[in-house]
Amino acid sequence: MAGDRDGKLDNQAQNEHVVRQPFLIGVAGGTASGKSSVCGKIMELLGQNKIDHHQRQVVILSQDSFYRVLTPEQKAKALKGQFNFDHPDAFDNELIVKTLCDIMEGRTVQIPVYDFVTHSRKEETVTVYPADVVLFEGILMFYSQEIRDLFQMKLFVDTDADTRLSRRVLRDISERGRDLEQVLSQYITFVKPAFEEFCLPTKKYADVIIPRGADNLGGILNVFIQTLPCVEERRQKGFVSVHKWPRKRHPSESSSRPH
Numbered sequence: 243m244a245g246d247r248d249g250k251l252d253n254q255a256q257n258e259h260v261v262r263q264p265f266l267i268g269v270a271g272g273t274a275s276g277k278s279s280v281c282g283k284i285m286e287l288l289g290q291n292k293i294d295h296h297q298r299q300v301v302i303l304s305q306d307s308f309y310r311v312l313t314p315e316q317k318a319k320a321l322k323g324q325f326n327f328d329h330p331d332a333f334d335n336e337l338i339v340k341t342l343c344d345i346m347e348g349r350t351v352q353i354p355v356y357d358f359v360t361h362s363r364k365e366e367t368v369t370v371y372p373a374d375v376v377l378f379e380g381i382l383m384f385y386s387q388e389i390r391d392l393f394q395m396k397l398f399v400d401t402d403a404d405t406r407l408s409r410r411v412l413r414d415i416s417e418r419g420r421d422l423e424q425v426l427s428q429y430i431t432f433v434k435p436a437f438e439e440f441c442l443p444t445k446k447y448a449d450v451i452i453p454r455g456a457d458n459l460g461g462i463l464n465v466f467i468q469t470l471p472c473v474e475e476r477r478q479k480g481f482v483s484v485h486k487w488p489r490k491r492h493p494s495e496s497s498s499r500p501h
Contacts, residue, residue: 263346264372266392269379270444271399272437273328274409277379278304280399280452283462284377301373305380307354308341310334311363320361323424328436330385342392348372358418381437384444398448403434 267284269277281302288300309332312320319325326332337354344351352367384390384398407429414420420428445451452462 263348265375265394266342266346267375267377267395267397268383268390268393269377269397269399270381270383270441270448272401272403272406272441273381273433274406274413275399275401276409276454277381277399278302280397280462281377281379287462288375299374301370301376303341303353303370303376303378305333305338305378305383306358307356307368308334308338309356309363312361317361323420323428324431325361326432326436328381328433328440330382330440333380333382335386335389339388339392342378342389345370345372345376346392381441382444384447385440390444390447395450396448398445398451400445400451400453 269281271277285300285302309327311334312325316325320327341351341353350369350371353370355364355366355368356362357364378393383393384396390396410429410433411422411425414425415422
């Protein structure tokens with residue numbers, strides 16, 4: 243009967259994976275401006291920070307994961323602090339575009355893991371599953387128009403240079419095995435000029451500018467207010483962000499920032 247047939251089709255449709263486009267937010271700003279902290283605060287305001295990774299619907303990705311694989315000559319320079327990691331050519335933009343397009347298609351993606359101590363891409367990757375909101379942060383997220391145009395919202399974290407330098411010094415010494423002289427030399431030679439030439443001009447593309455980074459709760463709340471309706475709309479329309487069939491995650495798999 244037609245009614246039975248329609249019921250079977252409805253049940254079949256419910257068991258199929260529904261492909262939907264997530265809400266993509268690009269977050270740019272200078273080195274150590276607080277981009278990842280802003281992303282974390284947005285996740286907290288969306289109520290995702292206390293949710294198990296298996297159920298989390300907000301994903302944070304970092305442009306730092308997509309540094310190009312260096313040649314032996316480039317790696318030798320990098321170990322001496324003589325390679326410019328803040329230049330647009332330092333990033334694998336082709337892989338970033340492919341990853342974002344796969345995310346937009348609702349596909350599971352593999353995110354590279356970059357080792358800042360050895361300046362190399364690790365063999366393992368981080369698996370990221372479809373989500374309702376994807377936050378992608380990095381110093382040059384808005385430099386390439388092809389990448390920039392994929393974002394439905396663009397944020398620029400605007401923190402003063404002294405604060406950013408002090409944060410970078412502490413981070414690079416404690417987390418990346420650098421010495422003070424190397425950090426300051428690299429900052430003066432590469433980081434500061436690259437910020438002024440490549441990063442700062444992209445501020446004009448931002449929909450929202452957040453001064454003082456994560457300390458600016460008002461600016462972050464503004465983003466939260468604009469983002470929440472998009473999340474709720476997707477939920478009300480019945481979009482799903484995971485496959486209907488059961489799956490298990492490897493312990494190394496995560497829906498948060500890769501590293």
